[in-house]
Amino acid sequence: MNELLNNILFLPEQASTFAERVDNLHYFVVGVTMLMSFAVGTAAVFFFFRYRRRSPTQTTEYVVPSVKTEFLFVSLPLLFFLTWFVIGFRDFVFVSTPPKDAMDVYVMGKQWMWKFSYPEGPNGVNVLHVPANRPVRLLITSRDVIHSFFVPSFRIKMDAVPGRYTQTWFEATKPGTYQILCTEYCGLSHSKMLGEVVVLAPEEWDAWVKEQRKGSLQNRQDALADLSLVPQPARMAEQGQKVAAEVGCFKCHTVNGEPHIGPTFLGLYGKQETLQDGMSLRVDEAYITQSMMDPGAHLTSGFPNVMPTFQGKLTGPQTAAIVEYIKTLRTPDIRTGASSQGPVYEPIQ
Amino acid sequence: MSPSSSIAAEPGAVPAPDEHHEHHPSYLVDGTTVKSWLLTLDHKRIGVMYLIWVLLFFLIGGIYALIVRLELLTPGPTIIDAMTYNRAFTMHGVVMIFLFMIPAIPGAFGNFMLPLMLGAKDVAFPKLNLMSLYLLLSGAVIAIWGMINGGMDTGWTFYTPYSTHTTTTVAPILFGAFIIGFSSIATGLNFIVTTHTMRAPGITWFKMPLFVWAMYATACIQVLATPVLGLVLLLVVGENIFHFGIFDPARGGDPVLFQHLFWFYSHPAVYIMVLPAFGVMSEVVATYSRKNIFGYRAVAFSSLGIAFVGFFAWGHHMFVSGQSTFNAGVFAVLTMLVGVFTAIKVFNWVGTVYKGAVDFKTPFAYFCGFLYFTVFGGMTGVAFATASLDVPWHDTYFVVAHFHFIMVGATIMAFMAALHYWFPKMFGKTYHEGWGLVSAALIILGFNATFIPQFLLGNAGMPRRYYEYPERFQTLNVASTAGASLLAFGFIIAAVYLTYALVYGERASANPWHSRGYEWLTESPPPTHNFVGPQPTYTEEPHFYVEPEKAEVPDAV
Numbered sequence: 001m002n003e004l005l006n007n008i009l010f011l012p013e014q015a016s017t018f019a020e021r022v023d024n025l026h027y028f029v030v031g032v033t034m035l036m037s038f039a040v041g042t043a044a045v046f047f048f049f050r051y052r053r054r055s056p057t058q059t060t061e062y063v064v065p066s067v068k069t070e071f072l073f074v075s076l077p078l079l080f081f082l083t084w085f086v087i088g089f090r091d092f093v094f095v096s097t098p099p100k101d102a103m104d105v106y107v108m109g110k111q112w113m114w115k116f117s118y119p120e121g122p123n124g125v126n127v128l129h130v131p132a133n134r135p136v137r138l139l140i141t142s143r144d145v146i147h148s149f150f151v152p153s154f155r156i157k158m159d160a161v162p163g164r165y166t167q168t169w170f171e172a173t174k175p176g177t178y179q180i181l182c183t184e185y186c187g188l189s190h191s192k193m194l195g196e197v198v199v200l201a202p203e204e205w206d207a208w209v210k211e212q213r214k215g216s217l218q219n220r221q222d223a224l225a226d227l228s229l230v231p232q233p234a235r236m237a238e239q240g241q242k243v244a245a246e247v248g249c250f251k252c253h254t255v256n257g258e259p260h261i262g263p264t265f266l267g268l269y270g271k272q273e274t275l276q277d278g279m280s281l282r283v284d285e286a287y288i289t290q291s292m293m294d295p296g297a298h299l300t301s302g303f304p305n306v307m308p309t310f311q312g313k314l315t316g317p318q319t320a321a322i323v324e325y326i327k328t329l330r331t332p333d334i335r336t337g338a339s340s341q342g343p344v345y346e347p348i349q
Numbered sequence: 350m351s352p353s354s355s356i357a358a359e360p361g362a363v364p365a366p367d368e369h370h371e372h373h374p375s376y377l378v379d380g381t382t383v384k385s386w387l388l389t390l391d392h393k394r395i396g397v398m399y400l401i402w403v404l405l406f407f408l409i410g411g412i413y414a415l416i417v418r419l420e421l422l423t424p425g426p427t428i429i430d431a432m433t434y435n436r437a438f439t440m441h442g443v444v445m446i447f448l449f450m451i452p453a454i455p456g457a458f459g460n461f462m463l464p465l466m467l468g469a470k471d472v473a474f475p476k477l478n479l480m481s482l483y484l485l486l487s488g489a490v491i492a493i494w495g496m497i498n499g500g501m502d503t504g505w506t507f508y509t510p511y512s513t514h515t516t517t518t519v520a521p522i523l524f525g526a527f528i529i530g531f532s533s534i535a536t537g538l539n540f541i542v543t544t545h546t547m548r549a550p551g552i553t554w555f556k557m558p559l560f561v562w563a564m565y566a567t568a569c570i571q572v573l574a575t576p577v578l579g580l581v582l583l584l585v586v587g588e589n590i591f592h593f594g595i596f597d598p599a600r601g602g603d604p605v606l607f608q609h610l611f612w613f614y615s616h617p618a619v620y621i622m623v624l625p626a627f628g629v630m631s632e633v634v635a636t637y638s639r640k641n642i643f644g645y646r647a648v649a650f651s652s653l654g655i656a657f658v659g660f661f662a663w664g665h666h667m668f669v670s671g672q673s674t675f676n677a678g679v680f681a682v683l684t685m686l687v688g689v690f691t692a693i694k695v696f697n698w699v700g701t702v703y704k705g706a707v708d709f710k711t712p713f714a715y716f717c718g719f720l721y722f723t724v725f726g727g728m729t730g731v732a733f734a735t736a737s738l739d740v741p742w743h744d745t746y747f748v749v750a751h752f753h754f755i756m757v758g759a760t761i762m763a764f765m766a767a768l769h770y771w772f773p774k775m776f777g778k779t780y781h782e783g784w785g786l787v788s789a790a791l792i793i794l795g796f797n798a799t800f801i802p803q804f805l806l807g808n809a810g811m812p813r814r815y816y817e818y819p820e821r822f823q824t825l826n827v828a829s830t831a832g833a834s835l836l837a838f839g840f841i842i843a844a845v846y847l848t849y850a851l852v853y854g855e856r857a858s859a860n861p862w863h864s865r866g867y868e869w870l871t872e873s874p875p876p877t878h879n880f881v882g883p884q885p886t887y888t889e890e891p892h893f894y895v896e897p898e899k900a901e902v903p904d905a906v
Contacts, residue, residue: 010809043699047705157740
């Protein structure tokens with residue numbers, strides 16, 4: 001049944017956990033739509049024949065609907081629409097909420113290519129390698145204009161907006177190669193901004209990671225263009241530390257847990273932070289990015305609004321690297337109160 | 350009761366020369382110089398001039414559409430290069446939306462019919478009315494100048510930061526659209542004041558024809574939403590030339606802010622396009638079924654309802670832009686309310702046919718097409734508002750197919766229906782009914798053949814605004830292009846027999862459809878001040894077909 005409907009509706013194959021959920025609602029919605037169009041059409045056609053004009057000046061009865069009829073006219077569509085909404089919103093929450101154990105990949109759109117970077121090493125252009133049956137969270141940004149990351153077989157899509165991170169996630173269900181398309185018009189070669197997701201079986205994935213690590217220094221698939229002049233460390237976090245030192249983050253932020261002019265980076269990621277306006281929020285990629293680009297937007301309580309913006313001063317990969325660096329600054333010592341020995345690298349994987 | 354005693358004399362109206370009172374020539378021959386047309390303050394002549402211009406703009410937009418469709422015949426380059434293609438689809442969108450869809454029905458038929466339907470001699474501000482036509486034309490001239498001198502490649506949505514970075518000439522086209530916005534505001538303002546102050550005795554709010562209700566609701570949106578578009582377009586022009594940094598993240602701006610401002614206008618703008626269409630169809634279905642509108646008040650209020658909730662639905666364009674999940678839920682529900690209001694209309698239109706006396710004339714054929722496009726297009730709209738389904742569909746051909754069904758399909762059906770329905774009233778001539786039906790059938794078929802494959806293309810995952818596409822999408826693209834040529838053929842036929850009818854058509858009687866809409870209570874074509882002799886009395890609601898026909902209005906001399 002699923003296969004048949006899939007073919008009739010020209011849907012691509014279902015290759016993620018989200019795809020099946022979307023398609024089930026899709027069938028329901030399209031089915032109701034067809035049925036309604038058919039019912040309204042049939043009623044109309046029947047009336048045209050049943051009530052055709054007998055004389056040019058024929059008179060007609062004065063018919064007005066009862067309140068009951070009008071109530072039916074309102075409640076029937078509303079009932080269906082709300083059902084769609086409830087199912088659709090539940091699924092939307094599902095795709096908007098990455099599981100905690102998801103593996104992170106940074107995605108950057110750029111006229112006209114997709115760049116991928118893994119926190120623990122390899123970078124890639126236009127080809128995203130992921131393991132099957134494992135949730136992958138994509139942290140998406142853009143370097144120039146708005147792009148949109150779309151994998152039809154996974155039924156996921158998320159805009160890549162310059163200056164901020166958006167996120168989506170998927171769990172691929174079968175190994176294979178799936179197309180990535182850009183769906184937000186981004187200029188001359190918009191339609192050539194294609195890529196692919198290569199979903200690997202677990203053992204192939206392990207082999208691929210090993211291979212990438214081995215050759216990561218001499219034989220990278222593609223170095224991120226903006227960092228190409230700097231000798232590149234293998235890991236984003238290390239790059240991030242370097243960049244942070246270069247642009248002067250450490251003049252105000254410590255990494256040993258002591259507050260200075262700004263909050264310390266140690267243990268910052270994932271922390272529930274109280275803001276100056278009394279609100280609180282959890283520090284995540286989006287918040288860290290925003291604090292770099294628009295520091296005054298959500299000031300942490302107890303710190304002055306003195307940080308300059310790094311908008312336009314940091315490239316997408318540099319921003320991602322700093323975010324990744326801050327994410328590594330987590331240590332069990334912080335809870336016990338022992339003095340920190342500096343950054344402790346915790347692979348996200 | 351004479352017309353002049355019941356209606357306040359409008360300040361700008363030119364008093365008719367005395368000798369014309371006796372011959373009461375139709376508005377078409379009352380003054381034949383070029384100047385008497387170009388500087389006229391008669392709402393009917395202004396309506397006719399609007400009609401001529403929007404038809405020309407429709408032709409230009411249609412040519413761009415065919416270029417785009419031809420290019421998409423093969424997966425790679427077909428007839429033009431990528432840059433030309435990007436400019437072509439941008440111009441197709443800009444011309445069709447700002448120069449055809451938005452002004453077409455209010456400008457041409459609203460102007461012509463609204464005063465007639467209210468028993469008024471003219472609109473409230475005749476000079477402002479003429480000015481809105483010239484504002485539209487000056488905007489169009491500036492925009493078309495921009496198209497010829499470089500063109501623009503942003504798509505009609507002008508998303509930043511692309512539109513602020515592109516090297517093509519954005520400024521004149523956006524500035525043109527800005528000026529066109531003033532035309533829209535002026536027309537809306539004029540209609541609101543006319544509806545409030547110029548109704549003839551007997552025409553209470555609930556005896557107004559439904560076309561007037563629809564125009565009134567449209568006018569409210571035009572007046573409230575268009576300023577937002579005007580300002581945001583100016584900001585983009587400023588950003589493009591002076592690099593202010595309002596929307597450009599490289600300068601601390603917010604690109605999504607543009608989307609909020611843009612859609613705050615452009616989503617209600619969808620209803621500026623379809624509400625007049627709904628109004629036309631309420632008149633057409635009543636006339637050709639010879640029935641009172643089933644649930645008059647429900648249809649009238651649902652127009653206002655759509656105008657109101659239309660303002661709270663813009664966020665559904667941004668489900669995948671990174672806005673909060675909660676936002677998506679709120680905008681999803683609010684968008685569905687538009688669907689509910691539209692459903693009320695659809696059911697009541699079908700209810701109007703029930704126990705009617707159906708005469709299957711050309712406008713009624715368009716009504717059938719309209720009903721189908723509205724139900725299918727409207728329900729796919731609600732499907733879009735269903736947040737999880739929007740994720741894969743967003744910015745694919747499914748969107749293109751959906752809005753062509755509801756915005757273009759419904760509006761074109763209504764525009765063609767209006768053109769045929771009011772043709773005898775406007776020009777005093779009749780057209781060939783057989784050719785009318787043939788062309789209607791071709792247009793409806795062609796429309797389906799063009800856009801149903803596009804729904805499927807969207808399902809298959811083809812993004813919109815693609816110059817080249819993967820091979821697997823070709824079959825459906827070929828089908829769509831074939832449909833588009835059928836559609837174009839249908840329009841050509843209509844253009845031919847309507848032009849023929851204009852010159853050689855038979856004289857139409859005052860009320861060839863035996864309609865009881867108020868606009869038929871005068872001659873065809875109407876005299877300069879709309880009514881001669883005693884003003885008609887308005888005691889019954891429009892489209893009251895219970896009693897036998899009274900005496901016919903005499904034909905024009």
